[in-house]
Amino acid sequence: MNSELNIGFQLSPQIIGGILAVSYVIQAIVLFTMARRRFLKGAWIAFLPVGHLWLLGSLADHYQYVTHRKICKKRMLLPILGGALALAVLLQGFQPHGSPWYALVSTIADLMMLVFILVKSWSLYSIYESCDPGISVAYTMWSALVCVIAPVLLLTTFTKDYGMPPLPSMERKDG
Numbered sequence: 001m002n003s004e005l006n007i008g009f010q011l012s013p014q015i016i017g018g019i020l021a022v023s024y025v026i027q028a029i030v031l032f033t034m035a036r037r038r039f040l041k042g043a044w045i046a047f048l049p050v051g052h053l054w055l056l057g058s059l060a061d062h063y064q065y066v067t068h069r070k071i072c073k074k075r076m077l078l079p080i081l082g083g084a085l086a087l088a089v090l091l092q093g094f095q096p097h098g099s100p101w102y103a104l105v106s107t108i109a110d111l112m113m114l115v116f117i118l119v120k121s122w123s124l125y126s127i128y129e130s131c132d133p134g135i136s137v138a139y140t141m142w143s144a145l146v147c148v149i150a151p152v153l154l155l156t157t158f159t160k161d162y163g164m165p166p167l168p169s170m171e172r173k174d175g
Contacts, residue, residue, distance in 0.1 A: 019148055024052075027151035030158045031055045034127070037161075038062055053078040053120075060126035066165060067130075074123045081116045088112050117144060124150060130164050131157035 028046045032055075035043035040058055045051030057075035064070040088109035095102035121144040128136035135157070143150035 023148045023151045026155055028052055030151060030154045031059065034059055034154075034158050038164075050079045050082060053082050056120070056123050056127070059130075060123035063126045063130040063164070067163070074119065074126075077119055078116075078123060081112065081119055085109065085112045085116050124154075127154070128157060131160045131162065133163045136163075 031046040031052055032043050035046065035055055035058070038059065040055070040062060042051075042058075043055070046055045054075050057073075057078040060074045061072045064072045088105060092102065092105045092109050095105055121140055124143050125136055125140040128139045139153045139157070143153060
């Protein structure tokens with residue numbers, strides 16, 4: 001009985017890693033497709049680790065500019081926060097447990113994680129709003145609570161543009 005229990009826990013890191021990898025690939029494909037459809041340059045960057053954060057912010061910024069003429073800087077803020085968070089977690093690993101430096105770095109990392117989740121949720125809200133305004137609040141809440149569900153929710157809405165203003169007609173008008 002005990003050996004069966006241990007086998008289950010030995011497989012869990014591989015299962016979690018697999019779920020995270022599939023989630024990352026789905027999100028990269030969805031962001032790439034949305035960026036291409038909205039004529040954003042550099043859509044291929046969705047497949048790079050920090051690039052997908054930049055593209056997520058770019059899609060959110062694009063929606064805010066097109067609909068409200070607001071200039072936001074989420075495309076710069078998300079990668080900076082992601083890099084700073086990674087650095088804080090890395091520094092946390094080098095501190096001995098129980099030291100005051102460990103407590104300080106852990107607190108900073110926790111606060112940065114909270115800010116990162118809030119900014120990413122704010123960006124996802126803009127993207128969900130651009131796709132389907134009716135579901136944007138619920139999808140944002142689910143994305144903030146369950147990190148691996150955001151790519152699936154993006155996948156269900158990325159072909160919709162209900163929240164975007166109509167594109168100007170490309171028809172030729174001859175008088």
